[in-house]
Amino acid sequence: MSIVVNLNTVLADRNLKSKELAEMIGITEANLSILKSGKAKAIRFSTLEAICKALDCQPADILSYEIE
Amino acid sequence: MKIFGPKSLSAFFYYIFRSISIALLAFLTYMEFAFITNRFTVKDSRFDMQIPLTGSSVQGDYQFSDILTITLTLIFGILLLYLLSNIFKALKKTVIFNKGIVKNLKLLTVLNLIVGPILYFLIHYPIMHKTEFRNVHNLILLVIFEMISLFLTYVFQKGYTVQSENDLTI
Structure with a gap:
C-alpha cells in the first residue's frame, strides 16, 4: 500500500509504548498492531482524531504517501 | 425467531440435518452389514430386511444393481445432508460471513454440479441398464440446487471480503 503509517516513529519521539497509546485512544493492542503494520484497510476519523489528540500531533505526522 | x-x-436446522445424516x-x-452377514430373507427374487427398533422393513429386487443403486443414492444423500448441516452450523455463528460457509457452499455446488449428474447417469445406464430417459426431474432439481448454491457461494464470498475489510478498519 502506498499509504505509510509512521506511528512507530511518533511513538518513539514521545517515548510512549503501544500498550499505553492503545489504552489512551480506547482500541485494542491487536488493532493498533494492525494499524502500525500497514495491514489495516481503512482508518476511522474518530480513531485518527484520538491518536492526534493523544500524541499531540497532526494526521500528516502519522500518515504519509509514498509512490510505489 | 432469529x-x-x-x-x-439456523441452529435448529443444523441439529435436524446433522441428526438425519447420522x-x-x-x-x-x-444395511451393508446385513447384506454381508445374510441378515435378510429372499422371497420371489426380492429381499426383505427388518430394521431394528422401528418394526419396519426394507424390500427390493435382490440384484446387485439394485443394492448398488440404493447404496450410492444413500451415500449421496448423506453427503448432501452433512454439507447442509455444515452450512447451517456456519450460519449459527455470530459472524455469518465466514470461511466455513464459503467452503461448504463450494462443496455443495461441486456435489450438485459434478457428483449428482455423474451419479444419475451412472445409475441410469451402466448400473440399471435403462433404455428410456426417465426421472429427469431429479436431474433438473440437481441443476436448480447447483445454480442456487453457486450464486450463494459468490454472495457469501463477497460478504466475507466486505466483512474482512470492515474488520480491518481501525
Whole structure:
C-alpha cells in the first residue's frame, strides 16, 4: 500500500509504548498492531482524531504517501 | 425467531440435518452389514430386511444393481445432508460471513454440479441398464440446487471480503 503509517516513529519521539497509546485512544493492542503494520484497510476519523489528540500531533505526522 | 446466530432457526436446522445424516449413515452401515452377514430373507427374487427398533422393513429386487443403486443414492444423500448441516452450523455463528460457509457452499455446488449428474447417469445406464430417459426431474432439481448454491457461494464470498475489510478498519 502506498499509504505509510509512521506511528512507530511518533511513538518513539514521545517515548510512549503501544500498550499505553492503545489504552489512551480506547482500541485494542491487536488493532493498533494492525494499524502500525500497514495491514489495516481503512482508518476511522474518530480513531485518527484520538491518536492526534493523544500524541499531540497532526494526521500528516502519522500518515504519509509514498509512490510505489 | 432469529434466522442467524446462536439459538436461531439456523441452529435448529443444523441439529435436524446433522441428526438425519447420522441416522442415514447408521441405516446404510446396518444395511451393508446385513447384506454381508445374510441378515435378510429372499422371497420371489426380492429381499426383505427388518430394521431394528422401528418394526419396519426394507424390500427390493435382490440384484446387485439394485443394492448398488440404493447404496450410492444413500451415500449421496448423506453427503448432501452433512454439507447442509455444515452450512447451517456456519450460519449459527455470530459472524455469518465466514470461511466455513464459503467452503461448504463450494462443496455443495461441486456435489450438485459434478457428483449428482455423474451419479444419475451412472445409475441410469451402466448400473440399471435403462433404455428410456426417465426421472429427469431429479436431474433438473440437481441443476436448480447447483445454480442456487453457486450464486450463494459468490454472495457469501463477497460478504466475507466486505466483512474482512470492515474488520480491518481501525
